[in-house]
Amino acid sequence: MFCRIETSPRDSHVNNAPLPAALEWLAADLERLAAEGLERPHRVRDGRQGSEVILDGRSLLNFGSNDYLGYAGDVRLTKAASKAACAEGFGAGASPLVSGHSRAHDRLEGAIAGLLDVPAALTFPSGFAANSATIAALVGPGDVIASDERNHASIIDGCRLSRAEVAVYPHRDMAALDALLAGSAGRRRLIVSDSLFSMDGTIAPLADLADLARRHTAMLLIDEAHATGVFGPRGSGLVEAAGCGDGVAIRTGTLSKAVGAAGGFVAGHAELIRWLRHTARGWIFSTAHPPAVAAAATRAIDLFATESHRRRELLERAAVFRGRLAAAGLEIGGAEAQIVPIIAGAAAAAVALSAELADRGFFAPAIRPPSVPRGKSLVRVSLSWLHTEANLETLADALIATHS
Ligand SMILES: Cc1ncc(COP(=O)(O)O)c(C=O)c1O
Structure with missing residues (x-):
């Protein structure tokens, strides 16, 4: 399973010319980030996303993608994209x-x-754009x-x-929201909230949010970025x-x-x-994303209807995995879904834990400020339907071993 492949030297394209005076502050800021343990690696992936991934030439069991249902590398999506690219061109x-x-x-x-x-939807080149553009349009x-x-961050920027x-x-x-x-x-x-929080794996109280929005005649926008495809009988x-579609207008x-593709959307009333x-x-x-991507x-959304077992099995395995970690005393911060933070x-x-996991053959990234508050750094484990029960058991064994 673990192989090394040939990669080109990192940053071989970089021209190391000295920084002009007006940009010297960049070097100082990069030094600060390194000193605070906040420097972020820029990894190169070879091959496709899957239960294994090759990062910087190292093959690892992959717990660091958001490919929750395993569609990112699915050849059926590639075929749909190729057909559309042939018919409609790429850009x-x-x-x-x-x-x-x-x-x-x-x-x-x-689709x-x-x-x-709902009656209608609008697509954007990214989920980030969907959130930031929608929020910035709705209020001023x-x-x-x-x-x-x-x-x-896309909500914060919006x-x-x-x-x-x-x-x-x-x-x-919800009491604080009510008062506000x-x-x-x-x-x-x-009112704006993630439905499944991307770093914590916690779930928003959607019925309460819908109730507060109705009582206060406030608009309610719910970002389903990490829940689409994974939750709900249809996978929406x-x-x-939560059965509160009528209470969530946006x-x-x-x-x-x-x-498993790219782009973002907003959906609701016509x-x-x-x-x-x-x-x-x-x-x-902003230019529309390529038709092939659409x-x-x-194609993936069509598959949600015929492959509902993927979301069911993912959530079942995630519950077993979380239960094992919690029973062993690991701090997983109230996670409730396929995103499991190790606080x-x-x-x-967080960096040391992620590195130790990599030495044991697993990729699970360290998440640090500004993605999480100071002192709340974590290793984010994202589970995919592609992971077997054995994959999850070996990761749980490794996490428990690093903990004890
Ligand atoms: C909660 C949430 N909303 C929106 C986005 C943005 O989505 P995209 O990656 O399509 O820009 C992300 C991406 O990480 C996210 O976690």
């Missing part, structure tokens, strides 16, 4: 507003709306955004872009699983994780989508 060539919205994008938007059981100066403190007042509430604290909404009555309000996510998500086509700058002023995403605390401790 989209323009913003969707102009001539970039191809037949493949149109089919994809229909997303069908999956979520004078309005209020209530945002969970653990929300993803909040900043909007220039609305941003009130951050403690993670999943009561204190901002009469203004346009947007946690909103479906859903965003990504096509880059369980869908008027919402029509309005965003006039206002979402990240959609209007076709691959559509290490200091950045250096």
